[in-house]
Amino acid sequence: MRRLEQVGIVGVIVALIAVPTAYHGWPTSARGNLFTALLLASGLTLVWWRTHPRIVAVVGGALLLLTTLLGSYGWFPDTAFAIMALLSLVAALGWSGRAAWGATAGLTAYLAVVWLILGERNEVPLIMFTVPSFLAGTVLRLRREAADELARRSLELEEERELFAELAVRHERARIAAELHDIVGHAISVMVIQAAAGQRLVERDPVQAEQVFVGIAESARQGHDDLQRLVELLGGTEVSGPDLSLIDEVVSRAARGGLDVSCRFEGDREGLAAPTAHIAFRVVQESLTNALRYAPGAAVRVLVNGSGRGLIVRVDNDHAIREHPRLSGTGHGLIGLRERVQEVGGQLAAGPVPGGGWRVEATLPNGRTRTHRGWPGASRRA
Secondary structure, three states, X not given: OHHHHXXXXXXXXXXXXXXXXXHHOOOOOXXXXXXXXXXXXXXXXXXXXXXXXXXXXXXXXXXXXXXXXXXXXXXXXHHHHHXXXXXXXXXXXXXXXXXXXHHHHHHHHHHHHHHHHOOOOOHHHHHXXXXXXXXXXXXXXXXXXXXXXXXXXXXXXXXXXXXXXXXXXXXXXHHHHHHHHHHHHHHXXXXXXXXXXXXXXXXXXXXXXHHHHHHHHHHHHHHHHHHHHHHHHHOOOOOOOOOOHHHHHHHHHHHHOOOEEEEEEXXXXXXXXXXXXXHHHHHHHHHHHHHHHHOOOOEEEEEEEEOOOEEEEEEEXXXXXXXXXXXXXXXXXXXXXXXXXXXXXXXXXXXXXXXXXXXXXXXXXXXXXXXXXXXXXXXXXX
């Protein structure tokens, strides 16, 4: 296609210069032939207008200026003004930005020199065949630059969209991993503790051992139900929003699993935003799981306080009074929990307390969405 265009340009230049000159009468003098050759060469530079527009504008304009200097030795066909128009168009296309202003000044100076060489005549053709084409080239260049900029922005947006999609997938995978860690880790920890107790009781107290194994089955069913809810949530099924009653459930299950745990609620309990209630539940669940793993036999105290502007969830456990089972965690439980607390604008602190034991305390924004109903402070020993 490019080669066909170049052949077409050569044909047009020959038709504009050579044919009218031959019809008028080909020059017989050396300077007359030089005049016609320079005119043809000026037009033929347009063959490279796509690849070297600046060189074409400068060289073609210079050759055309030489024909003006030799004007008395040759015949200038009127059709040659089309070459001047095309060179002006290429000059407008060749420079952009601040350089375009320089090209405008250069064209103005060029026309002034040609006008002076011609003896202050023929200024109307000069203006008619340069200024409109230069303005048209400027418009085309600006449209091309705008299209290139839009294409570049579109590519950047597409890359950003792919990056955001990748980050969203990573975030979702991390969220799912955290949920699975909480669900599976807690259920397995309870079952392992209960299984170890059942092994010790199976010969000494078969009745109590049977109760322990019933607790294992209940923990397994509860873990299965939690996983089913997670699957439904990920599948887009509407699942009722969590509330602080889930803390009651997890505390009760831990107590039935042999953990010495107490739970106390203070302040407002109603109207919490679902994300806040969910994080509060996960704080208690992760803390009880760690107590089962690393502090067997220790008393655990859970406090949920919604009396201030935020919701405070605190879980304290004493030091272990029995050898803890060989049940190690992944090491990412508290790290992932801290990240999720921070996502909702809260803070999490975890560490040892004086006198032995461990404390996990989360401060969460309450995110209440409706008028709250308080309830008398209650303390329950599980």
